[in-house]
Amino acid sequence: MPELPDVEAFRGILASCAQGRLIRRTEVYDAGVLHGVSARRLRRELTGRRFAEPERRGKWLLAHTDGPTVLLHFGMTGELVCAGPADPPHAHDRVVFTVGRDRQLRYRDQRKLQGLWLVDEAGLDRMLCDQGPDAATVTRKTLEAVLAGRRGSLKSVLMDQSALAGLGNLLVDEILWRARLHPARRAGALSADECGRLYTELRRTLRSAVRAGRVPPRRSWLTGRRDGPGATCPRCGATLCRKRLAGRGTVWCPRCQPGRTGGGDGA
Numbered sequence: 645m646p647e648l649p650d651v652e653a654f655r656g657i658l659a660s661c662a663q664g665r666l667i668r669r670t671e672v673y674d675a676g677v678l679h680g681v682s683a684r685r686l687r688r689e690l691t692g693r694r695f696a697e698p699e700r701r702g703k704w705l706l707a708h709t710d711g712p713t714v715l716l717h718f719g720m721t722g723e724l725v726c727a728g729p730a731d732p733p734h735a736h737d738r739v740v741f742t743v744g745r746d747r748q749l750r751y752r753d754q755r756k757l758q759g760l761w762l763v764d765e766a767g768l769d770r771m772l773c774d775q776g777p778d779a780a781t782v783t784r785k786t787l788e789a790v791l792a793g794r795r796g797s798l799k800s801v802l803m804d805q806s807a808l809a810g811l812g813n814l815l816v817d818e819i820l821w822r823a824r825l826h827p828a829r830r831a832g833a834l835s836a837d838e839c840g841r842l843y844t845e846l847r848r849t850l851r852s853a854v855r856a857g858r859v860p861p862r863r864s865w866l867t868g869r870r871d872g873p874g875a876t877c878p879r880c881g882a883t884l885c886r887k888r889l890a891g892r893g894t895v896w897c898p899r900c901q902p903g904r905t906g907g908g909d910g911a
Contacts, residue, residue: 646718648703648779648810648850653857654716654724655700658707658749661726662695665743667709674738677751677759686739686762690714695743702775702809712762715771719757725750779810780850784843791831791839798834798842799827800890813892814859814867819849821866821877826901827894870895 646654670690672683681689689712696708705724707714716722725734727748733740739751739760751760763771777786790808794801801807802816811819820827822845825838834842853859861868866884869875875884877897885898 645720645812645814646703646722647812647815647853647859648700649815649853649856650723650858651700651703651705651718651810652780652854654705654718655698656857657724657726658695658698658705661747662707662741662743662749663697665695665747667691667693667695667741667743668745669740669742671740671742672738673733673740674756677738677753677756679759679761681760681762686760689762690741695741695749701772702778702805703812704772704775706768712764713768715761715763715768716751717758719753719755719759721755722751722753722758725752774806775809776805776807777809779808779815779846780854782808782846784840787843787846788839791834794831796831797828797889798825798831799892799894801831803890803892813894815849815853817870817895818859818866819846821879821895821897821901822849824900826903827889827896828903866895866897 667690670687672678672686675683678686690709693709693711696710698708699706703717705716707716727750728746729742729748734752736752736754737750738753738756741749743749761771776790791801798820799816802811803813817827823842825842859867863869864878866878869878870884876882877884877900880897880899882897882899884895886893886895888894
């Protein structure tokens with residue numbers, strides 16, 4: 645599933661492929677990914693515009709032009725691809741922008757759970773007004789404020805885009821494993837030292853993942869072990885635990901991330 649590092653990589657693809665280039669043609673192969681705009685209007689509003697510098701906010705990608713903004717969300721299977729006009733079409737290419745004479749920017753998505761919106765500045769503000777601070781730029785003080793007084797679990801709060809924008813299932817499990825915090829701990833019950841540890845590992849994990857352009861499945865990461873048969877902790881070798889928390893399949897190490905009976909957690 646695309647999370648903050650993936651969307652940051654897509655921002656780089658958009659910038660290198662299309663920034664400053666004229667949108668010569670806009671082709672919609674599946675209008676099911678369009679929200680609040682018809683294929684006809686999308687073509688009319690964008691053809692002849694130029695893509696400006698793109699921006700990421702949480703899991704959203706903002707493809708600014710010299711007119712409206714194309715707002716993209718990648719759901720579980722979406723991606724952006726830079727291709728040549730002669731490259732064969734892919735079965736899951738949904739919207740294709742021909743930019744300049746020799747490039748195409750393709751929005752590709754198998755499951756079509758999200759898609760594209762066309763918005764002006766006011767519409768952009770309305771769409772993103774409920775987002776929390778971006779996880780890549782949040783300060784320790786702001787993170788502490790996000791967690792303070794929360795009765796929900798760490799897993800649920802960190803995945804809540806209105807609390808902190810950009811994190812998904814893999815990143816949250818990875819960060820909590822690195823910080824040695826049980827995912828069911830009550831978010832508002834962390835000590836100052838635990839908050840500091842969480843912030844440090846949040847920053848470290850995101851830096852590495854953004855450099856990789858994804859949450860990398862390295863064997864030294866929880867992500868690289870979590871799905872294997874008889875999966876074990878990369879740090880201590882204990883058998884990993886699995887449970888559904890915050891509506892998502894959650895993985896943790898019972899030795900490195902012990903639950904507590906008094907802090908509002910469940911184990």
